[in-house]
Amino acid sequence: MARPTLADVARAAGVSVSTASLAFSGAGPIAESTRERVLEAAKKLEYAGPNPLGRQLRSGRSGIVGVLLGGVLGRSFREPVAFQTLDGLVSTLAELGLGVLLLPASKDDLGPGEPGASTSLTATAAMDVAVLLWGANPADGDILALERREVPVINVEGPPIGGNPTVSINDRDGFAQLGAHLRELGHERVAAVTLPFDRSRTSGIADADRLASIRLEIVRRRLEGLREGGIEPSVVYEAAYSQVEQGVEAGKLLLSGPERPTAIVAQSDALAAGVVIAARELGLDVPGDVSVTGFDGIDLPWLGGDVLTTVDQPLGEKGTAIGRIVEGILAGTQPESVTIDVELRIGTTTAPPR
Amino acid sequence: MARPTLADVARAAGVSVSTASLAFSGAGPIAESTRERVLEAAKKLEYAGPNPLGRQLRSGRSGIVGVLLGGVLGRSFREPVAFQTLDGLVSTLAELGLGVLLLPASKDDLGPGEPGASTSLTATAAMDVAVLLWGANPADGDILALERREVPVINVEGPPIGGNPTVSINDRDGFAQLGAHLRELGHERVAAVTLPFDRSRTSGIADADRLASIRLEIVRRRLEGLREGGIEPSVVYEAAYSQVEQGVEAGKLLLSGPERPTAIVAQSDALAAGVVIAARELGLDVPGDVSVTGFDGIDLPWLGGDVLTTVDQPLGEKGTAIGRIVEGILAGTQPESVTIDVELRIGTTTAPPR
DNA sequence: CTGTTAGCGCCTTCAA
DNA sequence: TTGAAGGCGCTAACAG
Numbered sequence: 201m202a203r204p205t206l207a208d209v210a211r212a213a214g215v216s217v218s219t220a221s222l223a224f225s226g227a228g229p230i231a232e233s234t235r236e237r238v239l240e241a242a243k244k245l246e247y248a249g250p251n252p253l254g255r256q257l258r259s260g261r262s263g264i265v266g267v268l269l270g271g272v273l274g275r276s277f278r279e280p281v282a283f284q285t286l287d288g289l290v291s292t293l294a295e296l297g298l299g300v301l302l303l304p305a306s307k308d309d310l311g312p313g314e315p316g317a318s319t320s321l322t323a324t325a326a327m328d329v330a331v332l333l334w335g336a337n338p339a340d341g342d343i344l345a346l347e348r349r350e351v352p353v354i355n356v357e358g359p360p361i362g363g364n365p366t367v368s369i370n371d372r373d374g375f376a377q378l379g380a381h382l383r384e385l386g387h388e389r390v391a392a393v394t395l396p397f398d399r400s401r402t403s404g405i406a407d408a409d410r411l412a413s414i415r416l417e418i419v420r421r422r423l424e425g426l427r428e429g430g431i432e433p434s435v436v437y438e439a440a441y442s443q444v445e446q447g448v449e450a451g452k453l454l455l456s457g458p459e460r461p462t463a464i465v466a467q468s469d470a471l472a473a474g475v476v477i478a479a480r481e482l483g484l485d486v487p488g489d490v491s492v493t494g495f496d497g498i499d500l501p502w503l504g505g506d507v508l509t510t511v512d513q514p515l516g517e518k519g520t521a522i523g524r525i526v527e528g529i530l531a532g533t534q535p536e537s538v539t540i541d542v543e544l545r546i547g548t549t550t551a552p553p554r
Numbered sequence: 555m556a557r558p559t560l561a562d563v564a565r566a567a568g569v570s571v572s573t574a575s576l577a578f579s580g581a582g583p584i585a586e587s588t589r590e591r592v593l594e595a596a597k598k599l600e601y602a603g604p605n606p607l608g609r610q611l612r613s614g615r616s617g618i619v620g621v622l623l624g625g626v627l628g629r630s631f632r633e634p635v636a637f638q639t640l641d642g643l644v645s646t647l648a649e650l651g652l653g654v655l656l657l658p659a660s661k662d663d664l665g666p667g668e669p670g671a672s673t674s675l676t677a678t679a680a681m682d683v684a685v686l687l688w689g690a691n692p693a694d695g696d697i698l699a700l701e702r703r704e705v706p707v708i709n710v711e712g713p714p715i716g717g718n719p720t721v722s723i724n725d726r727d728g729f730a731q732l733g734a735h736l737r738e739l740g741h742e743r744v745a746a747v748t749l750p751f752d753r754s755r756t757s758g759i760a761d762a763d764r765l766a767s768i769r770l771e772i773v774r775r776r777l778e779g780l781r782e783g784g785i786e787p788s789v790v791y792e793a794a795y796s797q798v799e800q801g802v803e804a805g806k807l808l809l810s811g812p813e814r815p816t817a818i819v820a821q822s823d824a825l826a827a828g829v830v831i832a833a834r835e836l837g838l839d840v841p842g843d844v845s846v847t848g849f850d851g852i853d854l855p856w857l858g859g860d861v862l863t864t865v866d867q868p869l870g871e872k873g874t875a876i877g878r879i880v881e882g883i884l885a886g887t888q889p890e891s892v893t894i895d896v897e898l899r900i901g902t903t904t905a906p907p908r
Numbered sequence: 909c910t911g912t913t914a915g916c917g918c919c920t921t922c923a924a
Numbered sequence: 925t926t927g928a929a930g931g932c933g934c935t936a937a938c939a940g
Contacts, residue, residue: 203704205933216911221935228936229909248703252680254933257611257916263679264618264655283637290656299679300656301618304648325617325653326606349602350557445853477858499799504831559917570927575919582920583925608917611932 204245206254213241224250262326265293265526266351268303268342269333280470280498281442281515282333285356288519289331296527301327305342322346329526332356352529354522357418364529365537367521371418371495372425374511374542375465378493379429381509381544382463385552387491391461392426392433393450393471394419395442403440403449411436422467422495434461439471447474448481455482455490462490462553469494472508476549487551497545507547514540558599560608567595578604616680619647619880620705622657622696623687634824634852635796635869636687639710642873643685650881655681659696676700683880686710706883708876711772718883719891721875725772725849726779728865728896729819732847733783735863735898736817739906741845745815746780746787747804747825748773749796757794757803765790776821776849788815793825801828802835809836809844816844816907823848826862830903841905851899861901868894 210220215234222230223238241247256262267289269282290300303321322330323345330346332355343361346353353361360366382390397406398415414420426433437454439446447466451474454464466472472494479486486492486506497512521538528535564574569588576584577592595601610616621643623636644654657675676684677699684700686709697715700707707715714720736744751760752769768774780787791808793800801820805828808818820826826848833840840846840860851866875892882889 206935207933217933218912218935219910222910225935231909234910246702248699249677250935251933252678253607253611253614253616254916255935256680257607257918257932258934258936260607260916262607290658294658294675297675297678299675302644302654302656304644321648321651321653323603324606324651326610345602348600481858504835560919561917571917572919572921572928573926576926579919585925588926604919605917608932609919611916611934612918612920614932 204247206247206250209238209242209245209247212245213238221250256326261530262328263297264299264301264325264327265289266301266303266322266325266327266330266346267333268305268322268330281468281496281513284498284515285333285518285522288516289522290519292520292523293526296523298328298526301325303330303342305340320345323349327351329354329529331522331526332358332361354525354529356518356522359417360537365525365535367518367525367538367540369513369518369540369542371511371513371542372421372428374495374513374544375422375425376429377544378465378495378509378511379426379431381429381546381550382465382491382493383430385463385491385550387431387463387553389434389459389461390431390463390465391435391437391454392423393437393439393447393454393464393466393475394423395467395471396440397438401440403438403446405453406436406438410438419467426465431465433465434459442468442470444470444474444477447471447476448478449474451475451478452482455479455484460490463492463550464490465493467495469496469498469500469508469510472510472549473500473503476503476506476508487549488554491550491553493550497542506549509547509550510545511542512545513542558601560601560604563592563596563599563601566599567592575604610680615682615884617651618653618655618679618681619643620655620657620676620679620681620684620700621687622659622676622684635822635850635867638852638869639687639872639876642870643876644873646874646877647880650877652682652880655679657684657696659694674699677703681705683708683883685876685880686712686715708879708883710872710876713771714891719879719889721872721879721892721894723867723872723894723896725865725867725896726775726782728849728867728898729776729779730783731898732819732849732863732865733780733785735783735900735904736819736845736847737784739817739845739904741785741817741907743788743813743815744785744817744819745789745791745808746777747791747793747801747808747818747820747829748777749821749825750794751792755794757792757800759807760790760792764792773821780819785819787819788813796822796824798824798828798831801825801830802832803828805829805832806836809833809838814844817846817904818844819847821849823850823852823854823862823864826864826903827854827857830857830860830862841903842908845904845907847904851896860903863901863904864899865896866899867896 206220207217210217220238222228223235322342330351330353347362352364355361355366357368437450464475472492475492476486494508494510497510525535560574561571564571574592576582577589676696684705684707701716706718709715709720711722791804818829826846829846830840848862848864851864879889
């Protein structure tokens with residue numbers, strides 16, 4: 201026999217379908233005895249509970265939260281910050297009975313207003329809310345597709361989308377603190393290693409033109425924070441990804457030229473770790489010859505005894521905050537945007553220049 | 555006005571609902587002119603395409619593949635192998651129009667046969683197939699829940715579940731090759747650092763009892779492979795997670811005792827990297843004082859110039875293989891289990907003992 | 909407390 | 925090539 205339905209169970213138990221429904225959902229008054237009878241019939245028929253598809257159509261809710269990682273998924277996974285946030289988000293949502301659907305960013309950004317033209321998951325998969333994790337750009341085709349479908353979109357670390365709330369960290373302030381710290385130590389020739397300006401995945405020293413065309417708010421904001429802290433970077437190196445390897449490349453380039461900076465400010469811990477490794481490979485002492493700072497506060501096991509001077513951002517809390525906003529949206533509330541505070545953590549990789 | 559439905563569009567275009575359906579799905583003959591008329595009406599009404607919920611109920615398919623990561627999700631994400639496989643899987647499935655739903659393992663394993671008792675996603679979320687990524691145990695409550703729902707379950711690196719195919723790598727052979735390599739170099743006192751035996755997350759040197767109770771096939775198989783290669787480990791250290799930090803702990807313990815091993819075989823690259831770091835911190839030379847081997851072939855940026863002697867497993871290929879099996883199952887085929895070959899890669903961390 | 913009724917939005921017969 | 929009708933499995937009103 202085909203898979204049993206709620207109707208089969210109801211028939212076997214000698215009750216109506218709606219009563220059987222109540223036995224499973226508990227969303228209404230039902231006599232304990234009837235409930236047991238239904239559950240027993242279900243067990244006999246090997247009925248595994250209400251079919252989610254039926255329930256979803258009826259309720260208009262899928263219980264699914266789509267998560268769009270910036271850039272190619274594979275890379276994103278190698279960026280610790282993204283997946284630690286994802287982790288916090290998954291746990292929070294699981295408690296609400298919501299699942300996280302991974303949405304790979306579609307490569308070709310298709311134009312708007314072409315219903316049916318796209319077959320990407322953002323355009324077709326069932327989801328109640330979407331979350332853009334770090335690196336989203338409001339003009340992307342994926343986002344347009346979501347807006348067209350009227351899926352509420354929560355942007356993390358980016359500008360609000362379609363009037364929906366956002367979740368951010370106070371990274372401007374974090375960088376201001378870093379800048380002030382370096383300033384106090386007496387650094388004046390400071391290089392910056394940034395996250396990618398956009399999805400073009402270029403890397404290298406950014407000239408004035410390139411600097412003027414930064415598309416990701418997060419990058420610009422962090423540079424501005426640094427200035428607020430009193431540090432105007434003498435060189436800005438754009439990394440293609442937030443990964444240790446990219447930091448190594450950046451470090452080698454910045455530290456082997458003339459006019460070597462006395463400090464390097466990286467926009468992520470992964471990049472900073474790479475810079476430290478590069479310095480060591482060049483025979484330079486950290487922080488004696490060069491100070492290095494990171495951002496994020498993730499635990500990096502590969503620096504040996506050194507502790508990176510960095511800014512802690514509470515990643516779990518970030519995930520939780522997103523979860524709560526999702527909850528609010530689904531409940532019909534208009535949740536407020538959230539900004540999470542960060543904290544400077546001075547380690548062993550910064551010291552006065554010599 | 556509420557969100558328009560296909561019926562609204564059909565009415566606006568002056569056609570029947572079924573015709574409008576054809577205009578979007580293309581699953582039948584339709585005149586180009588009618589199609590355009592429908593699409594135009596859709597655009598006017600801001601209809602964003604067929605509601606997936608209705609489509610899903612009708613077709614009985616959700617287009618969703620549930621992925622169960624072993625253990626707590628958070629940890630899994632820090633284990634590079636799991637998420638690189640996940641990455642390959644996501645891309646492969648995306649091409650098939652399928653989405654990946656992240657399934658956090660439920661903490662409390664509830665007994666079987668309690669429909670409605672569980673509210674975890676494994677028991678309630680819509681999904682066509684489930685994939686167990688690395689570390690699943692067929693007796694887990696989650697798996698029982700899936701079996702009860704008759705969701706086909708593909709186990710990766712584990713025994714088949716309910717007659718469904720599996721995807722594995724030939725890790726036994728990989729370890730046999732590693733063993734033979736060390737053997738040839740002349741190593742005789744070799745310690746092993748393994749993946750966790752189960753989900754209890756204990757760590758430390760395993761005594762005979764503990765060794766007899768290994769629940770995860772993968773761990774046992776890899777130890778057996780080593781023996782096939784002619785190496786009987788003198789000590790076995792069980793790590794609680796496959797992470798660099800755990801490797802550091804293991805390395806410190808194994809290398810600071812008496813009867814120091816001349817080689818350490820780790821069951822993952824992350825663990826091996828930790829061992830290398832520990833050796834360095836203890837002032838030991840790798841591979842002069844101790845040889846270290848890993849497994850997986852992931853790129854570890856933090857070893858500086860050293861290249862780990864390891865076994866490459868093609869992670870992307872693994873994801874692709876899983877994707878193809880999912881495809882087969884959904885097509886009604888009975889796909890075969892797949893075993894993927896691995897390859898020994900000799901680096902700079904192994905040498906004859908001195 | 910339980911049963912009846914009426915769809916949720918879509919797609920697939922089948923008939924025209 | 926298009927239209928009409930039925931039903932996928934479930935739940936929310938409402939009536940009893």
